Structure formats: C-alpha cells, structure tokens
Amino acid sequence: MDALPSLHKHGSSMASNSSGGGSDRQRIAQQRLRIIAGHLRRPVDVDSTILAAECKAQDSKTDVSSEGKTVPRRRQEIMKWNGWGYSDTKFLFNKKGQAEFTGKRYKLSGMIMPALKDWLEDTFGTNLQHKSPATPILTSSAVQPPTLNEAFVEELKSTGIPFSHDAEDRVFRAHGHCLHEIFALREGKVGRVPDLVVWPNCHNDVVRIVELACKHNVCLIPYGGGTSVSSGLECPPEETRSIVSLDTSQMSRILWIDEKNLTAHMEAGIVGQDLERLLNESGYCTGHEPDSMEFSSLGGWVATRASGMKKNIYGNIEDLVIRVKMVTPQGVIEKSCLGPRMSTGPDIHHFIMGSEGTLGVVTEVTMKIRPMPEYQKYGSVVFPNFEQGVACLREVAKQRCAPASIRLMDNEQFKFGHALKPQVSSMFTSFLDGLKTFYITKFKGFDPNCLCVATLLFEGHREKVLQHEKQVYDIAAQFGGLAAGEDNGQRGYMLTFVIAYLRDLGMDYYVIGESFETSVPWDRVLDICRNVKLRIIQECKDKGVQFQPLASCRATQTYDSGACVYFYFAFNYRGLSDPVHVFEEVEHAAREEILANGGSLSHHHGVGKLRKEWMREAVSNVGMGMLKSVKDYVDPNNIFGNRNLL
C-alpha cells in the first residue's frame, strides 16, 4: 500500500479538477477509496459503469452547461482566452513585489516564490516598473463577422448538432499557443477566425458534418485541445470559403475497456487528464502523458504523432494505438480487426498519425492500457556539467535501462528551477538546503555555473523499481553524478505543468519566449545543444535585441540511437519595434541550426504551418509526392483545409 502516497504525488502535480478544497490527506483517502472501489467492481460489469450509452445528439442540445465535463463547450468559462490554462491560475507579483502562483489546482498554487523576481531581473533585465499588460477583454468589434454558408447552416440545424457563431467561441478556436498567436491576442488583435464552431457528440455526428461540408464546400478545421504549437489551428488567411471549427471536446467518453486484452476504446475528444483519471478509477492507465495532457486530446495526439513523458515504459502514441477511426470526405477509414500487428502493406495508421487534420477527423481510438503501477518513485541526480549528464543518459540508453522518464536539464534550467522554489517555512528545510548546496559545490567541487540536474521517475513493482533505481544511480555515479533526492525530481515534473503559465507572466513584463524540440543522434546531442544556444544568442544580438536572451535546453527522452532535445528561448523585447518579427526570425534561424546539426524537423510537436517550408527537404520530393497524392485522393476538394504539413 506504499504505492498510494506516491501516486498521489504524481497525480497532484497536475491540476486537479475537484472544485476546491479538502486537505491533501482527504484527497488521498478519497483516491484510495476510488481505486479500491474500482478494483472491487471490475469483474462485475464494466460496460454498465463506463459505456456511456448511445450517441444522442438531440439530447445534447439541452446539455448546454458543462456538467461533469472537464472541457465545457464554452471553454472561456474556465480557461484564459489570451494565455495558457485555467483562468483562476496565474503567476503575478503581489503587493509586496513577490511572485505568487494563484488558484488551488496545482501543488504550487497559493505559494510565494521569493527567488523568481530576482531571477527574472537577472536573466532578462526586466523591471517590475515596466509592464506590458494584455488587453483585458476581447472586443467583439475586433472580430470579423462570420461568413456563413447559409445552406450548410440550415442543414446543420436540422441535424440538431450544437453550433455557435459567437465571437468568443470563434476566436478561442482560431489559435494554438505559438508565441505570435498569444502575443496578438494580448494586443487584442484577431486575424481570420472560424466562422462557425460545431460540437459533434459522437462519431455519427462527425460523419454528418463532414457529409454536409462536402456537399456545401465548407472548410473544416478539427479542434481538439487547442494546444498546438505549430500554427496548426491558424485559419489560412487566403481561405475564402466559410470555415467551420469542428470541436471534438464533447466526444469524451470511454466506450469500453477490454481487460482480457488490456485495451480500451475511447472517443477521440477526451483530454489526457480525464482519460487517465477515468481509467485510474478502474485501476488502469494508458501511461501516455505528454506535457500538455491537461488539455490536449486523444485525437490530437493521433493527428500529430504525440509523445509522452513515460514513453520508455508505455511507448509513444504510435506504439499505443491499436485501431483508429477517422472520418474523411471519402468515408470512414479503419482497420478490420484488433490484431496486435499486421503485415497488410504499409500501415494505414501511418497515414492518419501525423496527418494534422488535413485528411479527416479522428473520432474513435482503441488503445493499449496497463494496470496502474504498484509503485512510483521520483529521483534526481546532479552532474558536474552537461557533458557528463549526456554521457550518463547515453549509457542508460545503451544498457536499455531508462526509467519511465529521465530528463536532463542544463545549467540555465537548473537555476530556473531554483527560482521557482516556494518560500520555505521551516528553518530546518532551509538549513538542509544550504547544507546540500555546500556539499555539492564546496565539498564535491561542482561549479554552480556548470552543474546540471537529471530528474527521474521510476514505475513498476516495488522491488523492481528499487533494483532499477540502484542500477541507474550506479551508472550516474560513473559519470560523476550525485543523487540529489526525490524532492528535486518530483519538483521537476511538477514544474512541467506550471512552466507554461510562466510565459504569460513574462509577457506582462516585456519578455517573450517559446520552447521547441527536435530529435537527434546521440553523437550530436552536445553539439546541437551548444550550437543552437549560441546561434540564438548571436541572432538576438544581430537582430538588435538589447538584452541577453535566455537560451536553454534539456534532453527529455532517450532512444536507442538518439535523444529528444527541448530548447527554451526567451528575451526581453524592450526597445524593439516589431518584437514578434524578431522573435520569429530567431526561431527560424534556430530551426535552421537544428537541421544543419542533424536534428529532425520535429520530434512530436508536428509541422503545422510553422515548419512547412522545410517539409520537402525533410521527406524528399518523392515522399512529398506520396503524401500529396494521399491528400488528393482522400480530400480532393480540400475540405480539411487547414493547410498544415503539405
């Protein structure tokens, strides 16, 4: 039963949706009960508990409020329209000038982070006196009136599927979370937005919508969780047809769980946190945990070839998917059985995965599930420098003993992590912290400006986890690594969910930033990290950025032959007349640098429209022709006209 507290730790790192209170202990108890209940109930009748009945589109009309659903139709009720995440959660500087994280959803919520102010000032040269606040509310006059295809709307009405052409609804679905998108919203600027938002309730609703769209030549853009960072949701400005955003958020049921084969069948609109929560209730999980899992949807993962933090145990989305249903203008594409592997020509799933909404809408997915792990344990290792850290990760990959997750942060991120440490209440903890720092820097001789940290997450049977842990720490020791405790590890993963909120704080003080990723062979990891960071710094200088930028990276995934590397890049844009343009130029240069250094165009963010220009080179002319011919066959009239990828 040791398992449960650690499970709680992990669960709570993500935002909780239980509206409000209860102490931690109460929540743990509740969760325990739920799990136990789930286990007891299991053999009886899964169907009756989870199978969420027939699709009744007509009924859903009454279902206007968002009862029980994480994601309501009117997302703006709980989420920011011009920033990341929940409306009640944000970083701000309180009256005392201290950084504070508001709300109650996260472990860090309600806490004060005394070091953040100094870090911001030292890193970016920000000044609390110089604010660049966002436009507080959306003025509907900024939004172009919808171009409606009357015939389409008429027929849509007759189906009873809910839709809206309210300005707020439309604006919300016109963007992902690229810097330029959020920057424009904060300035109250709105470009081309969908003309209509429609909320299908089930697969058949989608079939009807796609039929109508084809019939009336309406452009459809599927919308899942809205967490795209590839300009994937941007409406092509050149599109003259009526654009309909097809929001899958209401298709969020688990349709069945098959315990004999350990699979589950879901509607594609379900978001990651609901999927895990609901499966957990039955004692299962998918183990697919992208950093965006609070908001991103199953369909979105499939459409962009997503990758989860714990892929070392559970695999990436392509390893998890058993069967996919996708509605295209030519009809529904699906496989005829649930066999674990097939030799039936090229895998048609690979036309679907990564199609980025250009071919159709993913409506249902059968996925592998696993029993929830008995035991979870966090960990962390400090290395004297990034080189040693990478060497350790490489060895771990070579021995194929990577824990569920292993991430290596560079020195800048290590310092950033420190800046987010909440105020310490007890003298003892701060004394202990001081002692640790002394031990590492003075006794072990680590240079605080070079050292870096790896965070670890182990999962599985208790003994095996402990054994595994020892193996990994032994390897780390060979590379000069020192175990730095569970807390540091756990904090690292918790920050993953919080960090996205921090960009909004930065933008309040003239700081803009973004993260981007790549995958690269092992022998190039160090070179690409160094070169891309230096390129960013040089480009910023050349483009007239007045302040030293933050250029930082981490290796977030290990593979047999390489790693996934994440870059973070941000700068203070005071004094620039067109900061977004400068930003985009630097980001472009950074991507060029990645490609020149043997990195891939994308590891899991996808191509969208942001990285389209490199697509031909990435897959060759013939490859491009193959993809194009599929598009031409499946969607000759470009109904799925978001113009991603190709």
Added chain:
Amino acid sequence: MTLVKIASRLFLSLKSPENEEEFVDILEERRLRSDLGHALRTFRPSPYKGGPSCSAADLPKIVLESQHLRYVIATETGASPEEVREEASAILEEMSQNLQLGFIRLLGYIFTKVFKRLFTSINVNMEGLKALQQAIQESPVILLPNHRSYVDFLVISYIMFTYDIPVPVIAAGIPLAGMKIVGAIIRRSGAFFIRRAIGSDKLYWAVMSEYVRTIIKTGFAPLEFYVEGLRSRTLKSLMPKLGMMHMVLEPYFKGEVYDIQLVPISLSYDRVLEESLLALELLGVPKLKESTTGLLKASKVLQDDYGIMHVNFGRPMSVRRLCRGKINLRQYNLIPRDLPQKPRAEAQACVSWLAHLMVRIQEEGSLISPWSLMACLLLQAPTAVLTEQGLPWHQLTEKTIWLRKLALDFGARLNWPAQVPDPDVMSSAVALHHSVVRREAGRVYLVREEEPERKRPISPEEDVIRSAAAVLMMVSYRNQSLHLFVRPALLATAIGVTKTAQRDELFAFFCFLRDVFSNEFIFIPGESSQDFEEACVLLRKCGAVHISEQEVTASDAGLEALSFLQALLQPFIDSYQVMFRFLCEDKVHVFAEKQFLPAVRNLATKLILSGELHTYETLSSDTQKNVLSALRRLETLAKLES
C-alpha cells in the same frame, strides 16, 4: 553600374578601416629593458572559454582512441591491427608538438637578441592584436600568416607571448624536425610536423586530420599554418593549398564547433634575409637542406641591416559568416561524422574560395615599401642600361613619386615615412638594398655578384645567369606590390591588346588573361566580374579611363598609368609565350618536368643573348612551374604517372 557600386563598396570595406591602423614597434621596449626580464615575464593568457582544456600529452591519446582512427586501423589491410596501431603511434610521435612555456621563454630570449640586431623595428598593429585576444576566448582560432622568410617562423608566437595571448601550435614541414637541437626546440615551442608528400597514405592522412581536428575541437590552442603551404621564394603570394584548410574547417562543417575564427596575418619585410639565396634557388642552384650547421653558417647574414618588419594582424573572420549560403551543412548528417569522407564538390569549392580569400586579405594587409615601388620602375628599364650606363637618379625618384600616388589611388597600404623628406626616403631604401643596387654619381646601377677569379673569361651564358640573379632579387621586391596593380594591369593589357572600348569584349579578354595567369596571381575563384569591376573602378579613379554603361575608354591623361601597368605585366606575358613556343616547337608530346626546366632555361638564355627576349624572369623556375600548372589546369597538358 550597380555592379561597379557593389565592387567599390566591397573594395572599400576590405581596405578602409585598417588603413589608419596604428603600428607599434615592439622592439622599442625590448631595447629599453632587460631581455631576460622579458623572457621570464609572467604569462597570463585568457584561453578559449568553450573547451575543456587538455594537455599536450593528452592529444595523441585522444587521437588514437578516436572512432575515426579505430575505424581506419580496423580497415587497413596487409597488417595486423596491432601493427597498424603501432604505426599510427609512431606517426603521432613524429608529428606531435610538445608546447612548453619554458621553451617559449628560451625562444623569447633568443629572438629578442636576434631581432634587435636584424631589424630597426618590428611594427605590430595593436588593434588587430586586441581583436585576436578577444576572438581566442570565444572560438577556436586559426592564424594564417604568409611566409616570406625563415625568421617569421615563430615570430607570431613571440608576439603572442609578449602580449599575453595563448601561444599557437604551428604546422611545420617535417625537414625542420630533423634539425639537431633546433628541431627539438621548435617542437617544444608548439610546432607539429607534417610530411610533404603524403599521397595516398590513408593512415597518415587519418592521423594528421584527426590530430588537427582534435586540437580545434578541444580548443587546445590557436592553430597556425601557412595557407600558401610553404615559403614563397618569389615574395609573391602562392596559390593556397587546400588540404590543411579543409582539415581545419571540417569541425565547423560537421557542427563539432559553433564557429571558427580565421585571422589572416600579413608579414612584410623591407628586406628579406634570404634574398640572394632565393634568387639562386630560382635559377636552379639547389636549395640547401635545412640543417643546424647551415643555420649557424647563415649567421653572417646577421651582421646586416634588414630595416623594418611589419606584422599586420587581420581582423578575425567568422567561418560561419563567411560560409553562409556557400555550403549546405546537412550533407554531413547522413554518414557518421567520425568516418573518413571524401569532401563533396561543394565543400571543396567553399574551402578553395575561403583559402583564396585569405591569401587576398594577406596581400591587402601587407605593407608596401618605397623600395618595392622603385623595383617596379627599375625593372621596366632595359637590364643592359641598369648594368652599364645606370639610370639617372632624378628620373627614378620623380617616377617613384608618381607611382606612389598611383599606389595610393589603388588603396595601397604604404610604408612611406611621412616625417622624412621624400628624397631621403628613397636614398635610404637604396642604401638598405646595397646588395641589389648602388647609387653612383647621380645614377643607379644594378649590382651583380663579383666576378670570381678565373683563368678563362666568363662565357656569355654564365654572364646571363649573373645578371639574372641580380634581376630576380629585384623582381622579388617588385612582387611585393604586384597584387596591388594586377587587376588594373590585366584591364590595361586588355585595352592595349584588343584595341576596343566595348565593355563586354574587354571583360571577355580580361577573363581570358585572368584565367591564364591564375597560377601566377591570386584571384578568388568565381569572382571574375568583381575583379573586373574593381579594375574599372581603380583605373577610373586614377583618371586612366572613362567608364560608361557599355564602354571603357582610355583617356589621354591616363597613358602613363596604362603603359606602366602594361609594362608591369609584360615579363609574364613574354615568359609564358616563350614557354608556349617551346612546347609548340618541340615535337615531343611527352616530356619529363626535369628536362623541361633546363631546356626552357637554355632557350630563354639564347633568346636573351640574341636580343629577342627582354626579361630574365623566364629563367625563374617559379615562372616555369606556374606555366606547367596553368596548362594542366587548362587541360592542355596532362601529368602522366610514371
């Protein structure tokens, strides 16, 4: 016209800022203070920040354990891996430098003594040195000096030691390693030794390239090598050698370093120690093997005065910036970087372009002495006049003053003291070069070697060689300023030969000449139109031509400049024609290079004696070899492997 603008902008950007560069005589302080004190000074360089430092002894280990070498060792046939490894170790031992501060100090001490005796001053541009100091902390730095004299080997190290900059490791020819004691000293002063003819020795290539690559990747020290490959016997820039340049740039191409900074360095001498040796060598008198006793014997040259040595450090140039748009680095992503790879055409072209650019910047950074201008003019007088009647002094000085203006118009970096009256400047130039010319009764004569006591009278052929030795010495000083005039000279010749004003016709002929002579002078590959534009701009600037959209016409006022420039190029044209004639007349289709040189020399001697040929430069083995290379490049001749 836009092209003209671009060309002139490029031209100005290359020349203007450093023109005002201030030079500081580094010997001045040495003359005031103790030599020993200098040698024992506290040396606190700021090294490269980016790399983990390693010791000289680590380098061979890193090289031997590299994947590259392990691969080459494993695939080498005909011997067991252990034997090949042994061999690789031996190569490394032969090659490795063993940089030690103590020896730099020793060298510093000796150099101070020697330099104070040889030179009136050694002038160094401090701004360039400062920029270098900065660059060395930021990225791996490659020092690219020209090589005009044995004394300049290690002079860069000496300066860097004096100014607290990390001392470089230097690529040197293997013969130096063989010198007793001296070889050992320079190895410990940072020299590493490379065999001359490596050919297809794969193992040697692998060891050498890995050694160089490791030095750059680890940021062990700045790396110095001669992009021209060797010491120029003619004081004229040599076609760059590309092998080492490619090795040095590869870590950048493969993304192993973020950037590399190239620092072209121009060394210019008022007078070169080896002047007479060089001339004899060019006439086929065999070169002395480098040896310590030879060096000691040469010490009699230490008694003489050699004027000023200028060391001009060019601004560090980022390889990353230079290569932008010239090479697609993604080509290196599909094969493991550690495996030996033949460079692709694109990479070769890029390296060649860069190497030529470096030599051109060296040329532009060098200082032109009054004597070099005088040599240009003296050589345009018939040799007989110079040896018999002598040239009137006032005629030479007037003409030199005129040429100085032309040179300045062309953007020359002149070493013409402003505080001294012009006649004195020229007099002291002649005095300094007493081995070549003498001034007597208002006339200037060419100095020929003393006739040895002989029983029989000297033959006319031997007499030609005597004059040739003196002329070739003067030629080498003329060569110091050739780069300044060569582009306008090609255009002047084109105007003279084609008798047209049509711009495109002139351009075509200009390109033809440029092509024929591109083993003789440094032209950056692929930049013929820039060269043409530069020539146009310069000739217009000195008032020699009028330029319109379609036409380039000679102006009356410009005849003097045009004829000077044509005459400057004439010896080359004449020499090339003699050799072409020889090849055409000779019915043999296959010949050995060894036979060719003396045969051409005989023909040229005959032609000189018969009065048909007016230049002694045809006798120079350098010109002869350049012709052969040019003809091979133009695919008129082919080299057969024997």
